[in-house]
Amino acid sequence: MSNIGDLQSLASSIAAVTSPFRNYLHDLYEKYRSLNEGTVADYIPELALAKPEWFGICIVTPEGQVFEVGDCDRLFTIQSISKAFVFGLALEDHGREYVNSKVSVEPTGEAFNSIVLDEATNRPYNPMVNAGAIATADLINGQNSTERLKRLLEMFKRYTGREHDINVPVFLSEKATGYRNRAMAYLMLNFGMVSNKIDETLDLYFQQCSILVNAKDLAMMAATLANGGVNPVTHERAIDERYVQDVISVMLTCGMYDASGEWAYRVGMPAKSGVGGGILAVVPGKLGIGTFSPPLDAKGNSVRGIRVCEDLSTDFGLHLFNVAKPERNLQEWIAGGEGINDW
């Protein structure tokens, strides 16, 4: 019997390679690999080492099918993408009401590193800007810094299905140069919005940003959210299903820095980007998308990643509010069929 299982599993892995949907992704990859716009983040030397030509697109379905093109195994630091997931863990630790009392969910329209708090409540605007992310990291439970970090890493493991390491040079550089983040933390301490274990919380924040992931991890994390919080391959629950909507909705309104409004309008997929070059996008119930390409636009979002998400949204009608019949039917392209001309 095991032979039949092996045959099926080999057939399914081959099907993922030859699926019209993967062929479509390969065409997207070819279309945008020559796009030489944007600049690689260089505010710390470790990030500047990234090569502009690195490019990977990975998509995972809620059924656990994985479609990969390009550099999907190359590791990079997760950076701001971590913020959405740490927000989810804070919600699990404290519940919605308490977390909302510490961090608002209002888009700022300001840059991610702006030093601005809501004047009426002194709360940082949302968990996706640095101030809000630091306040969120402060909420992560644990006896000490080791346990808090361990809980974060275990959470990411539930989402991706594999162990994660921290890029120590990136962490140390962020820590050594993070004056602005330190200033924000003290400003929030001044208003009583964060606890007084500032150094420990900032370390945790810099560590969460330095976690190493690849495009496949991002796609798996996105697919886990798209699948109601359960990893579609390991079938392990990564987040309480009640809070999936919290994470996804904040991604939609605040996930793409100060380009979030235009992103929601044009692409309509809840997404989170990081200065390491990653973009993670969720199409609830349908797809998890992970892209990796280090050159960033002026707002800090990966140039190729944006284009890939735009095309996917348009071609398959994946905008959350789309009701028109798309040019291509997603299920047909994934399953493959007679009528599809992907040659």
Added chain:
Amino acid sequence: MPKVVSIHSYRGGTGKSNFTANLATTAAALGNRVGVVDTDVPSPGIHNLFGLEPEQMGKTLNSYLWGESSIEDAAYDVSDNVGIEGAGKLFLVPSSVKADDIARILKDGYDVRLMNDGFRSLVKALQLDYLFIDTHPGLSKETFLSIAISHVLLLILRPDKQDYQGTAVVMDVARQLNVRKMLLVINKAHSKLNPDALKQKVEETYAETVAGLFPLSEDIVQLASEGVFCVKYPDHPVSQEFRKVAQQIAEV
């Protein structure tokens, strides 16, 4: 829409490469732009039939799979070598015959996704009407891939018990991979066998169409070694049978 045709047999010695060369040449002679990829990386050979000598090969399929070249750069126009005239063109992407290269690809393997992407790039770059994939006998990663992407899978078998069993195995795999169309070809049929009865028996056994039946003949073996048979002897019954198979593929 371009058509991808894989030619496969479960066991070696069925005349697969010879058949592929003749069928591809027949399709090119009918005015089509045709590509042939030799994915038989462990034991490449079809280049001989197209008159491409190892010393003329710069880039090969191996170079592409190792990221050293594009697949188009490993494609050789062999139309003149086989005597294609008119609008038709015939291109070959050979596998390397260097022992070191074969050892390297067997030892290190390669990313099967690259093979899939390469087939598509080749079809686009050379504007092919047909892509024929000559495979390694038996079941392997590249066999699975070529079966899965093919519009038509041609299975070659000889009328003997070992081939009958092996062909059934390949057909199981092909159905698992949702192959779009399967056609059977009987090769090396002994002259004592009744062709119609043989064809009927095979079709009943496998519930698939026999697209062609080719006799076992020393004459053909001898003539075939000199190049592509169907160009040299276009009026021979065997060449007519190739045109019949090409016609059935065109109608898929």
